[in-house]
Amino acid sequence: MKNKIITTLLIISFLLLLCMAGNSFSPQNTSPRKAIFLTEKPIDLPFSPAILVKDTLFISGQLAVDPISGRFLGGTMAEQTERIIKNIEILLKKAGMDLSHVAKTTVFITDFNEFAEFNTAFKKMFPKDPPTRATVQVAKLARGAKIEISAIAIK
Secondary structure (H helix, E strand, O other): OHHHHHHHHHHHHHHHHHHHHOOOOOOOOOOOEEEEOOOOOOOOOOOOOEEEEOOEEEEEEEOOEOOOOOOEOOOOHHHHHHHHHHHHHHHHHHOOOOHHHEEEEEEEEOOHHHHHHHHHHHHHHOOOOOOEEEEEEOOOOHHHOOEEEEEEEEO
């Protein structure tokens, strides 16, 4: 009798677990998130360059790196800004979007004395209806970069 009660409780617990999980055990269920990379080879870092969730692309802070080698390119504020936005463009294209889909950017720069140069380059890359933007001066960025930009794009 005791074994039947235990077996019944186990079956009920299992059925409750299935009900709470919904369709997550279904083979056709896929993750709502898709990682997007600059190249076919994923990076060896603990973050994704971009994550697509439905029609929204969340782009991690990007530096002026060569999209093939991953090597930091450096250069002037304008050069770094343009390279970063070109990399963002690559990520957008892989998600079926373009720069016109960028709704929000967050910009980190190390020297506000270079803000005008950044602004000129940003305007060149987003000539019409630029995205919203927050720009913050920081003490230091990875790889000695002058600028880092993250973005959110919506289809």
